[in-house]
Amino acid sequence: MFERLGKRLVLTEAGREFKRYADKMIQLTKEAKNAVSGVEEPAGTLIIGSSESQCTYRLPPILKEFKDQFPKVKMIFKPIYSHTQTRAQLLDGTLDIAFTMEPIQHHDANLHTQCLVAEDLKIIASPQHPLADKTDIYLEELENETLLYTESGCSYRVVLENLFREAGICTSTKFEFASVEAIKQCVMLDLGIAILPEVVVKGELEKGILKELACTKVDTPLYTQMVWHKDKFMSLPLQSFIQLACSTFGLNYIGIQSEKL
Incomplete structure (x- = not known):
């Protein structure tokens, strides 16, 4: 069930298999209690x-x-x-x-x-950003921008990373946040640009405190x-x-x- 790895004890393959069944038993017990x-x-x-x-x-x-x-x-x-x-x-x-x-x-x-x-996804910036009022922005124009990302593995971060990869663009300045609300606040202060779901930024876009960049349409649904x-x-x-x-x-x-x- 266990084997020694240095000063630690770790599960063997049999131990990991036993734990999988034990986890199922615990979950079934919890569900049975909930049902009763x-x-x-x-x-x-x-x-x-x-x-x-x-x-x-x-x-x-x-x-x-x-x-x-x-x-x-x-x-x-x-x-x-x-x-x-x-x-x-x-x-x-x-x-x-x-x-x-x-x-x-x-x-x-x-x-x-x-x-x-x-x-829908929106690439957003502050109203003061140099690209905020520009039409027909090419993706290459974002290469030197500071990107405000959600955590690694987040689906809409992956969408933007894939767009850059397909265009052969290598961005250098990136900040990573655990909170979309923190990202919005930093974009408002013109710290960088971000990609977020429309539902998250709809109110700010309508009020004019964030701007959608007229960039390449994000086609990944x-x-x-x-x-x-x-x-x-x-x-x-x-x-x-x-x-x-x-x-x-x-x-x-x-x-x-x-x-x-």
């Missing part, structure tokens, strides 16, 4: 993975209605930053459900994905998507949460059997 505790009135805990932008701009209407329907259900939010991280946490039961902003993913045999809404494990026990609160999310975006949701999603 909700016999009279649904209770328990719902662990939701979401990026900051989705938690701030997409989820509040869903959360408000869900709380009204299930006041005894505790909601815990965990930050997610990449598809790889999200998938791993859904598979090991760390998350009950997650909201991602990604291109449409290829079929995953272990996960169910519900696409909710398309997300991203979508807010809701993802959960195909073998997840579908408690009443979880099914209702999925239903609320779908109806919020004008989608119909047909119930899914708990044993097969």
Whole structure:
């Protein structure tokens, strides 16, 4: 089960396999407790993975209605930053459900994905930026700009990095932030330019305190998507949460059997 590595003990391959089953048993125990505790009135805990932008701009209407329907259900939010991280946490039961902003993913045999809404991306700058009022900006003109990025692996950061890579552009000055709100504030102060979802910057663009750069159109479509494990026990609160999310975006949701999603 264990082997010594220097001064540390680490799991052997058999130990890692045993841990995978132990994690499943712990998750099933938690779900069983949640199911029993909700016999009279649904209770328990719902662990939701979401990026900051989705938690701030997409989820509040869903959360408000869900709380009204299930006041005894505790909601815990965990930050997610990449598809790889999200998938791993859904598979090991760390998350009950997650909201991602990604291109449409290829079929995953272990996960169910519900696409909710398309997300446009905007390359933004402060109104004082030299390129703010210019039309037909070439991507090459951004080569020497300071780029304000979200964390590595974030889908819209990847989009901009791919655009630069395909154009043969190597940018040198980059700042990395964990918060899109921090990025917006720094862009307003003309510290650099950034790429963010339109839903995040719509208010600032309308007020004129941020400007969209008339640059190469970002053609890579991203979508807010809701993802959960195909073998997840579908408690009443979880099914209702999925239903609320779908109806919020004008989608119909047909119930899914708990044993097969």
